[in-house]
Amino acid sequence: MFGKTNRFLRDQRGGVALIFALSIVPMVMFVGSAIDFSMTQMTRSRVAHALDSAMLAAATRPPMTNADLQAFITAQMAAILGTKTTGWSVDAVAQNDGTIDVTVKGAQPTTLMKIANFDSMNYNISAEVIRTDRKVELALVLDNTGSMNGGGKIGALRDAANALVDVMYSGEGAADNVRIALVPFVTSVNIRTGGFSIDWMDTNGDATWHGINFEDNPGDKVNHFHLFQQMKDGPGVSGSWDGWKGCVEARAEPYDLLDTPPDSGNPDTLWVPYFWPDEPDITNNYNNDYMEDVNADGDDYSGSGNEAERQSDEAKYGIQPPRSGNSGIDETPSSTSGPNKSCATPITPLTNNQALMKDQIDDMRGWNASGTNIALGMSWGWRVLSPTEPFTEGVSYDDPETLKAMVVLTDGENVVWGGWDGHNKSDYTGYGYLSNGRLESTDRFEAADFVNDKVELLCERIKDEGIRVYTITFKLNSSKLQNLFRECATESHLHFNSPSNSDLEQVFKEIAYDLSTLRLSR
Numbered sequence: 001m002f003g004k005t006n007r008f009l010r011d012q013r014g015g016v017a018l019i020f021a022l023s024i025v026p027m028v029m030f031v032g033s034a035i036d037f038s039m040t041q042m043t044r045s046r047v048a049h050a051l052d053s054a055m056l057a058a059a060t061r062p063p064m065t066n067a068d069l070q071a072f073i074t075a076q077m078a079a080i081l082g083t084k085t086t087g088w089s090v091d092a093v094a095q096n097d098g099t100i101d102v103t104v105k106g107a108q109p110t111t112l113m114k115i116a117n118f119d120s121m122n123y124n125i126s127a128e129v130i131r132t133d134r135k136v137e138l139a140l141v142l143d144n145t146g147s148m149n150g151g152g153k154i155g156a157l158r159d160a161a162n163a164l165v166d167v168m169y170s171g172e173g174a175a176d177n178v179r180i181a182l183v184p185f186v187t188s189v190n191i192r193t194g195g196f197s198i199d200w201m202d203t204n205g206d207a208t209w210h211g212i213n214f215e216d217n218p219g220d221k222v223n224h225f226h227l228f229q230q231m232k233d234g235p236g237v238s239g240s241w242d243g244w245k246g247c248v249e250a251r252a253e254p255y256d257l258l259d260t261p262p263d264s265g266n267p268d269t270l271w272v273p274y275f276w277p278d279e280p281d282i283t284n285n286y287n288n289d290y291m292e293d294v295n296a297d298g299d300d301y302s303g304s305g306n307e308a309e310r311q312s313d314e315a316k317y318g319i320q321p322p323r324s325g326n327s328g329i330d331e332t333p334s335s336t337s338g339p340n341k342s343c344a345t346p347i348t349p350l351t352n353n354q355a356l357m358k359d360q361i362d363d364m365r366g367w368n369a370s371g372t373n374i375a376l377g378m379s380w381g382w383r384v385l386s387p388t389e390p391f392t393e394g395v396s397y398d399d400p401e402t403l404k405a406m407v408v409l410t411d412g413e414n415v416v417w418g419g420w421d422g423h424n425k426s427d428y429t430g431y432g433y434l435s436n437g438r439l440e441s442t443d444r445f446e447a448a449d450f451v452n453d454k455v456e457l458l459c460e461r462i463k464d465e466g467i468r469v470y471t472i473t474f475k476l477n478s479s480k481l482q483n484l485f486r487e488c489a490t491e492s493h494l495h496f497n498s499p500s501n502s503d504l505e506q507v508f509k510e511i512a513y514d515l516s517t518l519r520l521s522r
Contacts, residue, residue, distance in 0.1 A: 040108040040121040047088050048125050050080040051104055055129040059100060062167070062509050066093045073102060087120070100129045135177045135402040136168070136515050137350055137394055140361075141381035143410040143474070144184040144344045146368030149334055153411055153475060154366050156501035160508040161361045164407075167512035169354045179393065181384040182348040182360050185377030187370040187416070188274050188430035191390070192246020193346040199262065200390045201225075201248075206267035208252040212436055213277050213428075214314040222314045224275040228339065230318035245331065247274035247343035250376055250430045250438075257375070257458050259382055261389040271390075276341045276428040278317075280310040285422030287369055290328050290337045291316060307423050333365040341428070342370035349384055350393035369427050371417035374410055375454040376430045381406045382462050397465050405468040405515055407508075408488070413481050414451040416444050452484055459488035470511050472496045474504065 054076035058069055070093045077090070088106035095101075104127075107120040140161060148154040161182075168178045183189060191200075202210055205223030214222035228243035248271040250256040255269050263269045279286035281293045285307075293310040294300050329338035336342065344367050348360045385394045385404050395402050416434055418427040425434035425442040432438050439447035463469055471485035475498055482497055489495040494514070496507045 036108070036110040036118075036121055039111075040123060043085060043087075043108045044106065044123045044125065046081060046085055047077070047104060047106055047123075048127070050077040051102065051125055051127050053077075053080055055100060055102060055127055059129045059513070061513055062506075063095075066095060069093050069095065069100070070102075077104075091124075098130060102127055135395075135399075137179050137181075137385055137402055137404045138168070138515065139181045139183055139350075139381040139385050139406045140164075141183045141185065141377045141406060141408045142364065143372065143374075143377070143412070144364055144367055145186050145370075145372045145412060146334055146366045147372075147412050149366035149368075151475065152501050154364060156504050157409065157474070158361055158364055160504040162358050163505045164508040164512045165354060165357050165361070167509055168515070175352045175354070179350040179352045180357050181350045181381075181391075181393075182357065183377055183381045183384060184344040184347075184364055185373070185380070186342050186344050186367050187373040187376065188247040188249065188343060189376055189380040190246040190343055190346040191248055191271070191380070192244070193349065195349055195391065195393075196246070197390070199264070200271055202267050202270035202272050204267070207270055207272050208268055209249065209432060209436070209438065210267075210272045212432060213312060215312045224273045227275055227314060227317045228273070231339070244273050244275075245340040245343045246346055247340065248272060248430070249274055249432065250379075257379060257454055257461065259386045259388065259461075274343060274430065275339045277311050277339070279419075279422075279424070280307040282307065282310070283422065285419055286424070287418045287427055288337055288341050290339075311424075333367050335368045342367045347380060347384060347391075349391045369418060370429050371415045371427060372410065372412045373430055373451055374408065374414055375451050375458055378406070378408055378455065378458045378462065381408065382458070382465075382467070385467060403468060403515065404466065405470065406462065407470045407472070407511060408485070409472040409474055410481070410485075411474040411476055413476075413478050414448045414455065416447050420444060452480070455484060455488065463490060468494075468515075470494045470496070470514075472504075472507060473498055475500065 051073070054073045057076050058064075058072055061072070064072060070090050073093070074090045077088075081088075087108060088104055090102060091105045092103040093101070104125045106123050106125070108123070109120050110118050142157060142161065144154075148157065165180060168174065168180065203223075203225055205211055205221045205225075211222035211224060214227070225244070232243045251271060252268040260269050262271070276288050278291040278293075279288050281289055292300060293313075294316045295313060330336050331338060331340055331343075345360070345363050345365070348357060351357060384391045385406065386392075387394045387396050394404065397404070416426040416429055416439070419433075420426060423435060426444060426447075427433075434442045434444065434447055440450045441447050459469065469488060469490045471489045471494070473482050473485050473496075476482070477498070482495075486492055486495040486497075494511075499507050
């Protein structure tokens with residue numbers, strides 16, 4: 001008996017199994033906790049990223065109550081995380097002096113740790129975003145073409161732009177930090193405004209395209225300024241009519257898409273005054289007939305069918321006055337006539353005068369005929385932000401304290417309008433007539449594509465200067481322009497596609513709130 005007992009005590013067979021059996025539970029717990037902890041950390045990281053994105057989005061919105069803010073952040077996070085990441089909730093929201101604090105609680109279901117009765121691993125995330133004011137220079141480049149008169153669009157634009165101005169100037173000391181410029185455009189832009197200098201203009205008629213639509217003695221170029229002066233001083237014309245309103249043609253390439261300052265030594269860097277010729281009396285293919293057709297002897301062109309000759313004879317502008325009444329010069333929008341036809345209200349250069357800016361916005365009207373040229377609007381939006389001439393109100397591009405931004409809105413595609421069956425092939429525009437060849441083609445659709453290419457190039461050049469670009473296609477069903485504007489915006493979410501009249505004001509407010517420095521402090 002003693003020997004058997006001794007052998008039993010010395011026998012180690014089955015010991016490994018016993019030791020393994022006794023250690024299996026803590027081993028499973030150890031491995032399971034590592035796996036579950038890793039999964040919890042990955043989930044926490046995804047939720048934290050979604051929270052950061054949602055808070056930055058919230059900070060660009062107009063102020064909300066805590067309850068509305070909590071609902072907004074929850075919806076934003078849910079959209080980012082989808083249905084695969086669950087178990088989280090926005091627990092607390094607090095707002096104070098431009099700071100937003102949010103806490104999210106979450107519970108990640110466990111796998112192996114369920115053996116030990118641990119069904120979930122909890123985590124907390126807190127984040128804070130600070131909205132700090134900074135200096136802003138903003139150009140509002142806004143479509144003032146005739147189509148904006150339809151469906152209440154121009155009124156909605158005025159209301160929305162005014163709402164943006166109110167938000168931008170709502171903070172204490174905002175007048176020291178915010179300056180806004182207004183650039184209404186059709187197919188040209190009116191630059192005859194405060195600070196305007198005649199030194200920017202091609203007064204000698206030397207620029208490449210100056211006077212291209214008129215004939216004079218061989219070798220001599222017709223100067224648009226001289227035509228305006230002839231009309232002002234001609235027989236029977238009251239001196240109260242002030243001639244050139246202030247719109248300009250596009251400069252010759254490549255300067256049309258550059259911010260090159262005007263230089264009297266290079267006429268193509270100067271601007272040519274916009275002058276829509278008096279078009280022929282004899283057909284319906286023309287939209288701006290405001291004088292009788294006469295020749296150099298003062299005789300009419302009775303019996304002559306030469307439309308080009310009727311239009312290009314510059315002598316008639318000093319021989320007789322424009323017609324009076326509805327068939328003569330009329331500069332009351334929306335349907336105008338005369339050499340300034342379709343010339344919108346002037347640019348307002350960068351200013352911190354809130355009341356002035358709102359008055360200028362209220363003066364915006366839709367101007368019929370000519371078409372839409374977004375490139376010309378954007379080029380002047382760039383120039384009012386530039387620190388160099390023609391407008392010099394803008395600070396240096398590398399000023400670390402100032403954000404430069406541009407809002408571009410249109411309700412239509414680039415188009416050259418009217419007169420397609422006449423010898424001009426179009427209405428007159430900031431690039432002249434299609435027949436002049438400045439837009440590469442006399443076909444209006446090909447010309448529009450050419451202007452789209454100009455817009456695309458301008459977008460890149462403007463963004464290369466560090467200017468933040470927001471784009472709005474307003475009640476516009478055009479995939480081509482929507483794609484162009486989406487690419488033009490600095491970031492895809494800064495493109496707003498086809499808001500309604502009632503939504504437009506909210507879009508402008510979102511832009512105003514985005515024009516703040518947003519910083520995640522933790």
